[in-house]
Amino acid sequence: MADPPPTQPVGAAERILALDVLRGFAMFGVLLAYCMWSLGTAPEESWTSVDQRLGEFVNFAVDGKFYTILAFLFGLGFSIQLSRAASDVAAVETYCRRLAVLAGIGLAHALLLRNGDILLPYALTGFLLIPFRHRYARMILATALVVVLIPFVAHLLWLASGVPIPERPHLEDAPYLIENAAWVRYWFETAIFTWPTNLTLFLFGLLAGRHHLIPRLAAEPKALALIAFVALVPATALFFASNWVATLDSPAAGALAGLIFTFHCWSLSSTYVAFLLLALRTVPGTRALVPLSAIGRLALTNYLSQAAMIVPLCLALGWFDTFRPTTSILLALAVFFLVQLPFSLAWLSRFQFGPAEWFWRLLTYGRMPPLRRAIATAAPQ
Numbered sequence: 001m002a003d004p005p006p007t008q009p010v011g012a013a014e015r016i017l018a019l020d021v022l023r024g025f026a027m028f029g030v031l032l033a034y035c036m037w038s039l040g041t042a043p044e045e046s047w048t049s050v051d052q053r054l055g056e057f058v059n060f061a062v063d064g065k066f067y068t069i070l071a072f073l074f075g076l077g078f079s080i081q082l083s084r085a086a087s088d089v090a091a092v093e094t095y096c097r098r099l100a101v102l103a104g105i106g107l108a109h110a111l112l113l114r115n116g117d118i119l120l121p122y123a124l125t126g127f128l129l130i131p132f133r134h135r136y137a138r139m140i141l142a143t144a145l146v147v148v149l150i151p152f153v154a155h156l157l158w159l160a161s162g163v164p165i166p167e168r169p170h171l172e173d174a175p176y177l178i179e180n181a182a183w184v185r186y187w188f189e190t191a192i193f194t195w196p197t198n199l200t201l202f203l204f205g206l207l208a209g210r211h212h213l214i215p216r217l218a219a220e221p222k223a224l225a226l227i228a229f230v231a232l233v234p235a236t237a238l239f240f241a242s243n244w245v246a247t248l249d250s251p252a253a254g255a256l257a258g259l260i261f262t263f264h265c266w267s268l269s270s271t272y273v274a275f276l277l278l279a280l281r282t283v284p285g286t287r288a289l290v291p292l293s294a295i296g297r298l299a300l301t302n303y304l305s306q307a308a309m310i311v312p313l314c315l316a317l318g319w320f321d322t323f324r325p326t327t328s329i330l331l332a333l334a335v336f337f338l339v340q341l342p343f344s345l346a347w348l349s350r351f352q353f354g355p356a357e358w359f360w361r362l363l364t365y366g367r368m369p370p371l372r373r374a375i376a377t378a379a380p381q
Contacts, residue, residue, distance in 0.1 A: 018214055018280055021289050023073055023296030025276060028336050029066025030118075031306050035328040035335075036062065038116050039314060040321030047324050054325035060239055064265040065272065067118060071198050072269075074122055075205025076214070078129050083209075092130055094364065099123045101363040105304075105356070107184075113307035115183030119300075121191065125198045129206060137207055144203035148262065150196035155255035166190055176315060197262055218277050228274035235267035294344035295336075298354030302340050309335060349373075 036058055047055070078095065085091030106119025132140050158165055166189040169182040187194075208214065217224055238260050246257035279285030295302055310331070314320045323331070347354060351371050353361065361369045 017290070017293055018218060018277060019073065019076070020293035020296035021280065022069060022214075022273060022276060023299050024292030024294065025272070025289075025296075026066040026069040026073070027295050027299055027302050028292075028332075029062055030070065030303065031336055031340075032058070032329065032332040033062050033066060034114070034116070034306055035310070035323065035332040036325065038114065039310070039319065039323050039328070041328075042322050042324050048326070051324045051326050054329065058325060058329075060236075061268070064261065065269045068201060068265045068269040069273065070118070071122070071201035072205040072208070074126065074198075075129065075202035075207075076209040077205070078126070078133075078202070079206050079209025082133055088133075092133075095130070096127070097364045098360070099126045101360055102126075104363075105300075105360070109304060109307070110184045110187075111180055112177070113180070113304075113311050115180055116187070117184075119303070121187070121195050121198060125195050126202065128199055129202050132203060132206060137210070140203050140207055144200045147196045147203070148200040149259070151193045152255045152259045154192040155258070156252055159251050159255075176311070193258070214277070217274075218280065221278060221281060224274045224278045224281075228271050228278060231267045231271045231274070235264055235271060238264035238267060291341060291345060294348050295341060297348060298344045298357065300360060301354035301356040302344065304356050305340065306335065309339065 044052075081095060082088075082091050085094065100123070103120055103123035106117050106121075106123055110117035110120055132143070135143075155165075166186055169179065169186055171179050171182055174182075217227075242257045242260040242264055245253055245260060247253070276289065279289055344354075350373060351358075352373055353369070353371060358369060358371050
């Protein structure tokens with residue numbers, strides 16, 4: 001399906017552009033979260049009042065929301081692959097190869113560059129989607145709602161067992177690669193607290209793709225407006241409830257606060273998606289948001305390049321553990337608008353896939369896919 005002209009609003013059936021815009025928007029949020037929390041922060045005593053306010057705002061508006069959107073789109077993508085495959089067997093075989101390659105890329109990314117990589121968890125959890133591809137919607141929904149409770153229950157059982165929950169790595173002056181390896185081990189040791197939530201969102205995305213939820217919502221501006229504004233109320237209430245519960249003197253407080261925060265993320269993410277789909281119904285909104293589709297089409301390339309650009313800078317200039325909210329946001333804006341967005345637009349003017357996307361396809365299918373865009377030539381008169 002071809003993307004519509006940039007100056008035209010997106011119609012209900014033009015779903016690929018909308019999905020690419022959502023994915024591009026999420027990639028900016030992931031970059032912002034990475035700069036805020038993965039590079040090390042300066043002591044809060046050094047923060048200005050502006051840093052304090054920005055930190056509070058980003059905790060509300062960014063933390064967990066963009067990973068929520070990406071995980072939802074991951075499951076939706078699986079649904080699209082199923083619908084386009086020649087057969088169910090072919091769909092599953094291709095999907096498994098894609099996940100295996102993505103897991104390898106994610107492991108290398110986690111060990112060499114980014115603590116907190118999402119590719120490896122997404123790939124490994126993604127295999128669990130396969131048994132649900134033909135299940136009834138009610139079963140999928142019920143399973144998703146049960147799975148989201150697993151981190152909460154696991155936290156309580158772990159506390160009751162008396163076995164200490166692994167602590168986040170604190171390695172003083174350790175080489176960067178050693179520190180990354182420690183983080184990979186930590187994320188696997190505590191996977192029960194995070195990976196089930198990914199699976200829940202994958203299942204929601206699978207259902208959404210099966211029932212064409214995004215194009216159907218795109219055709220219903222009243223429903224989008226209702227979601228956009230009404231979801232803000234529970235999102236705000238759940239955020240403050242989560243913070244309050246976390247202060248309680250109870251072993252279960254942390255686990256319950258995490259569960260409430262998950263629901264907060266879902267609510268606010270729904271608001272973001274609804275606002276974007278509303279904007280794509282207008283000419284000015286489409287003009288403003290179409291560039292994000294380039295980021296979305298090169299999502300893997302842009303995700304990998306975030307740490308590939310930032311980590312060497314931090315190592316060379318000694319920036320780790322010096323960031324305040326102001327400098328974190330400025331770094332994210334600079335990387336996104338000065339590097340990733342211009343690169344993505346320029347690359348797609350000549351090529352069909354991003355470099356990482358092309359490599360992913362090469363390893364998945366075992367053959368070299370065409371990279372350059374086909375140039376239309378006029379028929380001879």
